[in-house]
Amino acid sequence: MSSTTSSRLFKPLKIGNNTLQHRIALLPLTRNRNDNEHTPITIMEKYYADRASAPGTLIISEATATSYEEQNQRNIPGINTEKQVAAWSKIIDAVHAKGSVYFQQLFALGRAGTVDYVKERGLPYRSASDIPLDGVDAIPTPMTEAEILQTIDDFVSSAKNSVAAGADGVEIHAAHGYLLDQFLSSASNKRTDRWGGSVENRARLTLEVIKAVSAAIGPEKVAVRFSPYAGFQGVAKDDIEEVYTYLVKQIKQMSPSFAYLSLVEARGDPNHVVLGHKLINESKTLDFLLKAWDNFAPVVVAGSYTxxxxxxxxxxxxxxxxxxxxxxxxxxxxxxxxxxxxHGIPLNKYDRSTFYLVMSDIGYNDYPFSHEFLTTKVGA
Known part of the structure; x- marks a missing residue:
């Protein structure tokens, strides 16, 4: 076995109140293993704990709906009811038992909800504006001021629930065409009130969520995810540098402490990774944003890394x-x-066909640990 321990990838790094022992993180991954009431099930404890097996790993949960009204895709999780919080608590305890660090990713779906499921639940199909998703035969209703303010409150309550369940912090999902990103993009946000139009107005909801959650649980427990170059779910932007430079400058002014910033590289656009479309920003880099952030806090980068x-x-x-x-x-x-x-050990190959098998252990807990890892643990 060859070793790469001299790389910075295996040097400790502090995020918020926690110290990581290396610089590899589990990204948020929707897996649809939650039950039909959006509550995590027992097999998820093993899944997360196994991926936390190297002490000091940053484990970021799958995207978790901030309210009952936002649980608008089948078998995604929420963290709103006592039962959901209790189920997540067992998962988080299992991660902590391995000596690793856990952040709960929180999101609201907006028009990214599954239309027939939204109707089945008798809930409004809504977004920043009445701009439909390509290929979806439904027009979202523009959110009212009251609904927008409730969304902020929902992020706060779900963040509090996450910390109550034992999470070390939360990651606010403002990427990949979900609700906060729908407000950020002029392609999906045609509002003329204080929540739309200018960069400052389109960024308002994301910043108000970050501010309110930081006040509720402490800024050192708060992270946020952005995907500047992603066109997934109809949120391509023609003012990328202006939008994201403004966002990070505003975040830096909120508090001297912040857990981390999560950024998706241009090659990580789900339009390409998931749907196989040609990359539209392949040559673009995150350099402008890293420079503006200026090591204010660590940055998680994602984008088909090997x-x-x-x-x-x-x-x-x-x-x-x-x-x-x-x-x-x-x-x-x-x-x-x-x-x-x-240790330079070859990786198992993944099977995309099993990524989203509802409540199934297949493609979930049946991938093997390496012989070398198991031998080391037995001899430890």
Whole structure:
């Protein structure tokens, strides 16, 4: 086995109140293993705990709905009821038992909800404006001022519930065409009130959520995710640098402490990764945003990384920044991913056809640990 322990990828790094022992993170991954009431089930405890097996790993949960009204895709989780909080608490305890760090990703779906499921539940199908998603035969209703303010409150209550369940912090999902991103993009936000129009107005909801959640649980427990170059779910932006430079400058002014910033590279656009479309911003980099952020807090970067490109990123392109590399699909198939990367062990191949098998252990808890990892643990 070759070792990569000399790389910055395996040097400790502090995020919020916690110290990571390396710079590999489990990215948020929708897996649809929750029950029909949007509550985590027992098999999820093993799944998350296994991927936390290297002590000091940053584990970020799958996207978790902030309210009953936003649980608008089948078998995604919520963290709103006592039963949901209790179920997440067991998962978080299992992660902590491995000595790792846990953040709950929180999101509201808006027009990204499944239309027939929204109707089945008797809930409004809504967004920033009445701009439909391509290929969806439904027009969302523009949210009222009261609904927008309630959305902020919902992020706060779900953040409090996450901390009550034991989470070390929360990651606010403002990426990939979900509700906050729908407000950020002029392609999906045609409002003329204080929540739309200018960059400042389109950014208002995201910033108000961050501000309110930070006040509720402490800014050192708050992170946010952005995908500047993603066109997924109809939120491509023609003013990328202006929008995201403004956002990070405003976040830096809120508090001297913040857990981390999560950013998706241009090549990580789900339009390409999930749907197979051609990349529209392939040559673009996050450099302008890293420069504006200026090491205010660590940055998680995501975008089809391999062990080799992750090492090259932290030791090369991002050598001047405190960067954590997030892994998604490879982490699904390799519960001991950190150990494999560190020791140059080949990765298991993932099977995309099993990614979203509802409440199933297949493609979830049946990927093996490496022989080397198991041997090391037995001899420890």
């Amino acid at each position: 062990p080799e490109t992750a090492i090259a990123a932290v030791d090369g392109h991002y050598k001047d920044y405190n960067v954590i590399v997030g892994f998604g699909r490879p982490y699904i198939a390799n519960p001991d991913l950190v150990y494999r990367v560190q």
